[in-house]
Amino acid sequence: MRLSRYFLPILKENPREAEIVSHRLMLRAGMLRQQGQGSFSWLPMGKRVLDKVCNIIREEQDRAGAQEILMPTIQSAELWRESGRYDAYGKEMLRIQDRHDREMLFGPTNEEMVTDIFRSYVKSYKDLPLNLYHIQWKYRDEVRPRFGVMRSREFLMKDAYSFDIDFESARAAYYRMFVSYLRTFDRVGMKAIPMKADTGPIGGDLSHEFIILAETGESAVFCHRDFLSMDVPGVDVNYSDDASIAAIVDAWTTPYAATEEMHDEATWSAVSEGEQVSARGIEVGHIFHFGDKYSAPMGATVTGPDGKEHAVSMGSYGIGPSRLIAAIIEASHDENGIIWPEAVAPFDLSLINMKVGDAACDSACDDIYTQLTNAGVDVLYDDTDQRAGGKFATADLIGLPWQVIVGPRGVAAGEAEIKNRKTGERETLPLANVVARLRKNA
Amino acid sequence: MRLSRYFLPILKENPREAEIVSHRLMLRAGMLRQQGQGSFSWLPMGKRVLDKVCNIIREEQDRAGAQEILMPTIQSAELWRESGRYDAYGKEMLRIQDRHDREMLFGPTNEEMVTDIFRSYVKSYKDLPLNLYHIQWKYRDEVRPRFGVMRSREFLMKDAYSFDIDFESARAAYYRMFVSYLRTFDRVGMKAIPMKADTGPIGGDLSHEFIILAETGESAVFCHRDFLSMDVPGVDVNYSDDASIAAIVDAWTTPYAATEEMHDEATWSAVSEGEQVSARGIEVGHIFHFGDKYSAPMGATVTGPDGKEHAVSMGSYGIGPSRLIAAIIEASHDENGIIWPEAVAPFDLSLINMKVGDAACDSACDDIYTQLTNAGVDVLYDDTDQRAGGKFATADLIGLPWQVIVGPRGVAAGEAEIKNRKTGERETLPLANVVARLRKNA
Numbered sequence: 001m002r003l004s005r006y007f008l009p010i011l012k013e014n015p016r017e018a019e020i021v022s023h024r025l026m027l028r029a030g031m032l033r034q035q036g037q038g039s040f041s042w043l044p045m046g047k048r049v050l051d052k053v054c055n056i057i058r059e060e061q062d063r064a065g066a067q068e069i070l071m072p073t074i075q076s077a078e079l080w081r082e083s084g085r086y087d088a089y090g091k092e093m094l095r096i097q098d099r100h101d102r103e104m105l106f107g108p109t110n111e112e113m114v115t116d117i118f119r120s121y122v123k124s125y126k127d128l129p130l131n132l133y134h135i136q137w138k139y140r141d142e143v144r145p146r147f148g149v150m151r152s153r154e155f156l157m158k159d160a161y162s163f164d165i166d167f168e169s170a171r172a173a174y175y176r177m178f179v180s181y182l183r184t185f186d187r188v189g190m191k192a193i194p195m196k197a198d199t200g201p202i203g204g205d206l207s208h209e210f211i212i213l214a215e216t217g218e219s220a221v222f223c224h225r226d227f228l229s230m231d232v233p234g235v236d237v238n239y240s241d242d243a244s245i246a247a248i249v250d251a252w253t254t255p256y257a258a259t260e261e262m263h264d265e266a267t268w269s270a271v272s273e274g275e276q277v278s279a280r281g282i283e284v285g286h287i288f289h290f291g292d293k294y295s296a297p298m299g300a301t302v303t304g305p306d307g308k309e310h311a312v313s314m315g316s317y318g319i320g321p322s323r324l325i326a327a328i329i330e331a332s333h334d335e336n337g338i339i340w341p342e343a344v345a346p347f348d349l350s351l352i353n354m355k356v357g358d359a360a361c362d363s364a365c366d367d368i369y370t371q372l373t374n375a376g377v378d379v380l381y382d383d384t385d386q387r388a389g390g391k392f393a394t395a396d397l398i399g400l401p402w403q404v405i406v407g408p409r410g411v412a413a414g415e416a417e418i419k420n421r422k423t424g425e426r427e428t429l430p431l432a433n434v435v436a437r438l439r440k441n442a
Numbered sequence: 443m444r445l446s447r448y449f450l451p452i453l454k455e456n457p458r459e460a461e462i463v464s465h466r467l468m469l470r471a472g473m474l475r476q477q478g479q480g481s482f483s484w485l486p487m488g489k490r491v492l493d494k495v496c497n498i499i500r501e502e503q504d505r506a507g508a509q510e511i512l513m514p515t516i517q518s519a520e521l522w523r524e525s526g527r528y529d530a531y532g533k534e535m536l537r538i539q540d541r542h543d544r545e546m547l548f549g550p551t552n553e554e555m556v557t558d559i560f561r562s563y564v565k566s567y568k569d570l571p572l573n574l575y576h577i578q579w580k581y582r583d584e585v586r587p588r589f590g591v592m593r594s595r596e597f598l599m600k601d602a603y604s605f606d607i608d609f610e611s612a613r614a615a616y617y618r619m620f621v622s623y624l625r626t627f628d629r630v631g632m633k634a635i636p637m638k639a640d641t642g643p644i645g646g647d648l649s650h651e652f653i654i655l656a657e658t659g660e661s662a663v664f665c666h667r668d669f670l671s672m673d674v675p676g677v678d679v680n681y682s683d684d685a686s687i688a689a690i691v692d693a694w695t696t697p698y699a700a701t702e703e704m705h706d707e708a709t710w711s712a713v714s715e716g717e718q719v720s721a722r723g724i725e726v727g728h729i730f731h732f733g734d735k736y737s738a739p740m741g742a743t744v745t746g747p748d749g750k751e752h753a754v755s756m757g758s759y760g761i762g763p764s765r766l767i768a769a770i771i772e773a774s775h776d777e778n779g780i781i782w783p784e785a786v787a788p789f790d791l792s793l794i795n796m797k798v799g800d801a802a803c804d805s806a807c808d809d810i811y812t813q814l815t816n817a818g819v820d821v822l823y824d825d826t827d828q829r830a831g832g833k834f835a836t837a838d839l840i841g842l843p844w845q846v847i848v849g850p851r852g853v854a855a856g857e858a859e860i861k862n863r864k865t866g867e868r869e870t871l872p873l874a875n876v877v878a879r880l881r882k883n884a
Binding site: 005006007009033035036039040041042043044046047050065067068069070071072073074075076091092094096098099106113116117120121122130132137139141143153154 | 447448449451475478482483484485486488489492507509510511512513514515516538540541548555559562563572583585595596
């Protein structure tokens with residue numbers, strides 16, 4: 001993509017309304033536009049990141065056996081009365097009346113609707129296990145939305161729902177999602193640590209939040225140093241082997257890890273001081289087993305092998321892609337801007353022409369641009385007439401993993417410079433080698 | 443995908459609520475679930491088609507130079523007051539109040555919001571032309587939603603908006619979208635005919651509806667037979683050459699074509715009778731040049747080369763992907779079910795194991811399934827214990843382009859049968875040749 005034709009409105013100043021670094025950087029880097037309180041448009045650069053993150057989530061949901069559907073944003077109040085949540089849910093639910101004065105709502109979550117889909121079609125234990133997910137806009141009418149897409153009113157959410165015949169199968173379904181989440185966060189370039197979460201009246205221990213460590217995190221977290229070096233299951237993980245999946249979960253839940261809310265000083269003090277990591281964290285995923293909380297009141301039952309009707313045992317599994325993007329930036333930036341992990345970077349590299357209009361520079365850049373593009377590398381080519389200093393600042397701000405810098409002096413010597421955005425390392429190399437070098441790395 | 447693990451709730455009976463064939467077939471083929479009046483969930487099979495259609499739309503928008511963004515569904519009333527449409531828009535607009543009693547609405551379209559984005563950032567004619575699009579859920583509170591996703595209340599829409607310095611550039615932008623639409627509908631396997639549409643108070647002739655011919659179409663249309671054999675511009679179409687784009691538009695707007703609304707008997711009668719096609723059609727796209735209708739009241743201006751401020755000249759370009767899917771089915775089905783064009787088929791083929799449990803059939807099917815999958819062919823493998831007749835009916839109903847039928851007698855003879863869903867042609871061939879045969883065709 002040529003920057004001269006790309007809609008990338010870079011802001012020079014820090015926007016007043018942005019309280020945290022991810023919000024600030026997303027606005028400055030032309031990823032987002034704030035449309036109102038807790039409401040955002042994703043501009044082309046932001047949309048690219050959103051798509052990359054959603055695709056990774058999708059691939060890992062599919063790999064773990066979940067199936068993608070797409071439920072509407074607007075739901076009927078009737079459905080929520082069946083579960084008792086229409087009255088119980090507070091003012092965060094955006095309630096709406098249509099032209100016939102029917103009560104509706106903008107879904108803050110989808111347990112009721114997916115349970116309704118399930119009960120309409122599935123009648124036998126033979127059709128289980130089943131896990132349905134969608135990636136859809138949700139709305140929560142926060143009193144005080146803030147922190148950009150970290151806590152907005154309208155937000156994108158991947159929510160999956162599992163249906164099983166009994167607790168044991170439901171736990172296996174839960175474990176599959178647990179492992180899928182480990183892989184998802186690893187693939188977007190983040191270390192996420194599963195931490196026990198409150199199960200409230202449901203009880204048991206099947207509720208985990210996945211927390212990314214970041215200095216600017218919203219809450220204090222405590223974990224064993226072991227987490228920082230634990231291996232995430234590879235692409236060959238076998239989701240049809242319940243025992244091996246359970247072993248992975250076991251390994252990832254044995255060392256101490258707790259959010260402030262669930263922190264237990266006594267257990268913590270048993271961890272040797274050198275192994276203690278006290279940090280701040282951002283929740284990017286939550287998985288929760290809730291049994292028959294919705295299936296029982298809503299009559300979502302299947303005939304079991306015993307010929308009897310069983311209310312299905314359910315769990316739900318959420319990741320907010322928009323929130324996750326903000327968390328990635330909180331965890332990966334410096335004073336000059338964003339540092340994208342390669343898997344979610346909107347483009348693979350910035351190609352910087354230091355002197356547009358100079359025939360040699362233009363021709364060298366055109367060559368590199370064409371060859372890299374043909375090699376499947378996504379290049380953002382800065383062919384604007386901005387001065388070089390401004391181009392460097394923009395490239396650092398938007399944070400693509402690599403920068404290729406082509407200037408008149410270098411071109412005269414037959415050379416270009418490449419810079420790694422994360423390490424800052426620079427390397428000068430023959431123009432003829434640029435494509436081969438970055439085809440491998442980018 | 444193995445059907446035994448796939449959530450595909452086939453309905454044996456015609457659902458009472460479905461008035462037209464696409465609605466009926468989408469419900470029966472397990473693509474959709476009706477959640478309420480004019481509200482639908484897309485089940486896994488439907489979601490796959492939706493994704494394929496959206497990706498084709500996206501590729502052709504990008505190719506024509508449009509850039510993808512994503513605006514929120516909920517908009518502030520304030521913005522719509524600026525254009526005067528908040529009061530002018532009738533009861534179809536879903537109006538909402540938040541917890542602070544602020545007036546909001548679920549966007550039925552996005553002219554105001556995209557104009558607001560534009561005016562926030564773009565100040566100079568040098569940044570034009572610009573075309574921004576998104577694919578987002580819209581809501582129109584129809585009095586009587588009907589015909590499934592053909593006319594639902596919540597629906598997906600691709601809407602693009604072009605911004606130009608003057609009428610001539612705006613017309614060139616309009617022409618690019620015109621050509622992009624020709625290519626889009628061609629790629630989803632449909633013949634869509636552009637027909638002049640009403641421009642109302644805007645005037646001029648830059649408004650076209652794209653109409654798919656289908657016996658069950660919603661309105662009468664009249665066109666010259668030439669349209670049925672006109673070539674759609676290829677992938678090498680040069681969008682940066684205004685003259686060649688204009689020539690394509692010229693060719694596609696010269697023969698007579700009109701919807702009932704715009705039909706002119708006098709001009710029509712000048713078309714020789716043998717060349718007249720009177721048919722029924724379904725609108726699947728609409729493009730419209732509206733000049734400064736929004737930019738003037740909303741102050742979306744740029745500095746021109748003359749140093750003066752100019753309200754930008756705009757157009758909007760819509761395709762409803764969900765409606766388009768229904769239209770494809772209306773145009774392409776038979777008494778047994780859907781007949782998917784290859785480009786939008788949810789899978790490439792049905793692999794039918796006539797006798798699951800028979801070792802030879804299972805092994806032959808497993809082989810074919812593995813090899814085709816490895817060759818990048820999307821196979822839906824019917825490995826359920828349904829009887830063969832039911833499997834054939836399901837395969838015809840869901841309408842994948844090819845069926846591979848493996849039964850005990852064939853396997854004993856080392857053979858399988860393949861059937862083309864569209865033509866009904868059957869061919870018996872050696873098991874060993876199945877993969878090579880379908881890798882080429884599917």
